Amino acid sequence: MRDKTEVRTLLAEDAAELFDDIDQSRVLGANAQIGLMQRMMKSLVEHDGRGDLGVLRERVGALVEYYRGTRGQNSRAIYNALGLMTVRAFADDVTDAGEFERILLEDIEAFQGSNAAAVRQLVGFAVNTCAAFSRVMCFDYSSTVDAFIRALPPDVEVSIPESRALNGGTPFLAGATAQGRHVRFIPDTCMLDELRTCDAAFIGAETVYADGTTFNTIGSDILAVLCRHLNKPLYVLTPLLKLDLRAVRGTRRLRPMEFDYRRRLGDVIDPELAESVDCKGIKLVSIPGHQIDAVICERGVIPPAGLFPLALEYGRALGEEI
Secondary structure (H helix, E strand, C coil): CCCHHHHHHCCCHHHHHHHHHHHCCCCCCHHHHHHHHHHHHHHHHHCCCCCCHHHHHHHHHHHHHHHHHCHHHHCHHHHHHHHHHHCCCCCCCCCCHHHHHHHHHHHHHHHHHHHHHHHHHHHHHHHHHCCCCCEEEEECCCHHHHHHHHHCCCCCEEEEEECCCCCCCHHHHHHHHCCCCCEEEEEHHHHHHHHCCCCEEEECCCEEECCCCEEEECCHHHHHHHHHHHCCCEEEECCHHHEECHHHHCCCCCCCCEEECHHHHHHHCCHHHHHHCCCEEECEEEECHHHCCEEEECCEEECHHHHHHHHHHHHHHCCCCC
């Protein structure tokens, strides 16, 4: 697998900016990052590789391999999506550059449609779940959770803790305030007190195991503990695309996503002390299934234990060997 610098140099200048958006966590959420990867793939077939099948395969393949081997290891949605969008184009019987480009672009568009439909379905289920709720808490940015907030009735208030780790609350504000609803925006250190006033909490997911174990941005684990402590339900909003079935085979390959928080904390550190302070940490944690009330996906509001048969069914549809 090529390293980060090598992959970035394959991209045109505008596409390289998209690469940096992911690398520097300027764009958060698996769905949003998949969108950037789609744009990068489109850029690759529209520039130097056009007309040369070998160059197209090499450049698109390097980009896909890089993201499946890095972000895709912790975000199965990215891993699965890249596979779904490229498997036909890379088939051995595709021997023409024009055919490669046509199939790749068709499958990128098809994926966008099917994934959008799945999100619309699960958002509907999530909104139904809120029928008796007057205030909900939503933690850390997820485009799926953002779609849910936008679909909530205007009289449902939303509490948004600002995830100081990755500034993951701010991107919710535009959608949350769009209908004139009451929005509370607080530091994440206020979550315990704020959660007392909420009926439930909602998070997105980077990856979900078949037993409901959910991987999401750091701080989600704190919220899960607080929900148990206060007896508040915690819901995970995720399309089945984010399922990782490796654990079913006894293989757990998720690894901590290291992150240097100096980017976030640098302004408050005295320059004279900067070399003496270590700001390295991680930005992805797991929440066990027993701390989650339900996983809301395109198939419905599923208790964690009930996700297992759906996961196996979905895996077989993706061609996973289980």
